[in-house]
Amino acid sequence: MLRRRETLVLIVTFALLAIVPYIASITEVPFYLDLGRRMMILAIGALSLNLIMGYGGMISFGHAVFVGIGAYVIGICAEHELVTGFIQWPLALLACAVFAFIFGAISLRTRGVYFIMITLALAQMMYFLGVSLDRYGGDDGLPLAEPSDFSGLIDLGDKNSLYYLIFVLLLLCLWICKRLVNSRFGMVIQGARSNETRMQAIGFPVFRYQLTAFVIAGVMAGLAGILLANHTDFVNPDMMHWTRSGDLIIMVLLGGMGSLAGPIVGALVFILLEEALSGVTEYWQLIFGPFLILVVLFARGGLLGFLEKRGSSEEDDG
Amino acid sequence: MVDPHLLFEQLFNGVQYGILLFLLAAGLTLVFGIMDMMNLAHGSLYMLGAYIAATVALATDSFLLGIAVALPATLIVGIFLEVVILRKLYDRGHLDQVLATFGMILFFNELVRLIWGPAGIEVPLPSILNQSVTLFSIPLPLYRILVIGVGLAVAGFLYILVVKTKIGMLIRAGASNREMVGALGIDIKKIFTLVFGLGAALAALAGAMAGPIFAATIGMGENILIQVLVVIVIGGIGSIRGAFVGALLIGVIEIMGRSFLDDLFKLFLPVNAAETAAPAAASMLIYILMALVLFFRPQGLFPARSG
Numbered sequence: 354m355l356r357r358r359e360t361l362v363l364i365v366t367f368a369l370l371a372i373v374p375y376i377a378s379i380t381e382v383p384f385y386l387d388l389g390r391r392m393m394i395l396a397i398g399a400l401s402l403n404l405i406m407g408y409g410g411m412i413s414f415g416h417a418v419f420v421g422i423g424a425y426v427i428g429i430c431a432e433h434e435l436v437t438g439f440i441q442w443p444l445a446l447l448a449c450a451v452f453a454f455i456f457g458a459i460s461l462r463t464r465g466v467y468f469i470m471i472t473l474a475l476a477q478m479m480y481f482l483g484v485s486l487d488r489y490g491g492d493d494g495l496p497l498a499e500p501s502d503f504s505g506l507i508d509l510g511d512k513n514s515l516y517y518l519i520f521v522l523l524l525l526c527l528w529i530c531k532r533l534v535n536s537r538f539g540m541v542i543q544g545a546r547s548n549e550t551r552m553q554a555i556g557f558p559v560f561r562y563q564l565t566a567f568v569i570a571g572v573m574a575g576l577a578g579i580l581l582a583n584h585t586d587f588v589n590p591d592m593m594h595w596t597r598s599g600d601l602i603i604m605v606l607l608g609g610m611g612s613l614a615g616p617i618v619g620a621l622v623f624i625l626l627e628e629a630l631s632g633v634t635e636y637w638q639l640i641f642g643p644f645l646i647l648v649v650l651f652a653r654g655g656l657l658g659f660l661e662k663r664g665s666s667e668e669d670d671g
Numbered sequence: 672m673v674d675p676h677l678l679f680e681q682l683f684n685g686v687q688y689g690i691l692l693f694l695l696a697a698g699l700t701l702v703f704g705i706m707d708m709m710n711l712a713h714g715s716l717y718m719l720g721a722y723i724a725a726t727v728a729l730a731t732d733s734f735l736l737g738i739a740v741a742l743p744a745t746l747i748v749g750i751f752l753e754v755v756i757l758r759k760l761y762d763r764g765h766l767d768q769v770l771a772t773f774g775m776i777l778f779f780n781e782l783v784r785l786i787w788g789p790a791g792i793e794v795p796l797p798s799i800l801n802q803s804v805t806l807f808s809i810p811l812p813l814y815r816i817l818v819i820g821v822g823l824a825v826a827g828f829l830y831i832l833v834v835k836t837k838i839g840m841l842i843r844a845g846a847s848n849r850e851m852v853g854a855l856g857i858d859i860k861k862i863f864t865l866v867f868g869l870g871a872a873l874a875a876l877a878g879a880m881a882g883p884i885f886a887a888t889i890g891m892g893e894n895i896l897i898q899v900l901v902v903i904v905i906g907g908i909g910s911i912r913g914a915f916v917g918a919l920l921i922g923v924i925e926i927m928g929r930s931f932l933d934d935l936f937k938l939f940l941p942v943n944a945a946e947t948a949a950p951a952a953a954s955m956l957i958y959i960l961m962a963l964v965l966f967f968r969p970q971g972l973f974p975a976r977s978g
Binding site for chain 1: 703707709756759760763765766767769770771773774775776777778779780781782784785893897900901903904908947950951953954955958959961962965966969
């Protein structure tokens, strides 16, 4: 269920995001448009991670790998002059589903610290694979010759159209997450987070449910990757680097884990903080690092948790 | 075909790299095992050790003095981190631990960039160490032999510490059931601090010794940390013996894979394809091994705890 404050936060956030292109055009700072697109793409990534991490208790430290795979499929297709989005996009999503299925099947055999380390290592493996793919740019990455082509339906080369496409897709992902979380499927996932043995005893094949959630999250992250490739016109292994996965985790926690608005707000705040701090000093991570530690020590529940504190009882974390 | 001399030489390099991995894995596996703590900042301590040792060595012209300063300095940093931050996180979920130690990595990388600049530091070897020893008519660098020697000595020391002493007994007891150890009236916090400090010192030793081989660079800690995590997963969390076997295994596979995989591939692939596939496969080798180990033995090769 969406709580009242959370709904309010979402409405305000999306209203703000909706007018960003307008602000960018009257202030004549196209950078705002760029910033807004990046925020929303990462918000999709964070939403997908929250699905398994916040609701499912599966702490994946390699989630950015699916963003990278999605982006790479677009890049590789474009390199081979396959630019029609009607083939590129399903192909990218399918690739993410396949990889998420394999990685999930391996890592979900483990729990706790092991799970974190396996997801991290598998993602790093793909990162190194990207680095050693000389055919597709290796370390330097691969410039995207052309954005995905939807034969006149929508022109992704136009930055405003791309913006609103991302906007709509973010809304769609939010809706999917809301439906999933409140469904029977979502209840099983959440039940397994608080007590896996109990769910198994009731008779749910927990592994299958968790694997399905893992694949859904992987595909959604892949969508973020597809958009990211079209946004930057560039694909590189750095998208899969483990620090990118760390960034996604930070966004989810910053906003508030296990809530629907949390990851979106977290992604927005993360990008804003990054911009603001790096404007103050070149050594901005000197501030950001300790800030994270302080958030962990003193601000449990993230921004949404802070807003909700008076409203309802706090979420337990997995 | 493969030159047997080259094969031996690379095997030697692999063992030497494995020893470095072991020095990092030994401390970290205890932290994971006993405290059930996800610590990503271990690599930062390795980097810190490398930078401090390099700076002192360059300033005083004494490599040994560099190591002698880096060890206690990093130990102090490690204990400071444990007492001020990490101690508050033991009861928290792994996620909080991941995030806080990730914050530490960002902080330390930036700190090093601020103090020492973005370029790495090359550490020259004292001339006395910069020579080679001929073994089976193959010249091997003396320094690397020394690194292996130091690593084996540390492994021996840890073995005696963990298996033969009272502290070691408490460490092992803590790894299998820390609540019980606490209930028996042992100050488990002190054990934690001790283990963490020991791990920090070993990381610094590894960093200081890695300096002349790889140079001290920003981010050196993260690259090796991931491999150390693979070592720990393969060896079994909390097990020093597992860390030792796992480290040598990963070290040898990592180095040998990079040198010989293309030759191996050429046996059954066209030359072109082999040369494209080999580097990609070599960098994935250890992760594939880890996936296999997990598939057949999810608890690692030498699980430390039964539960």
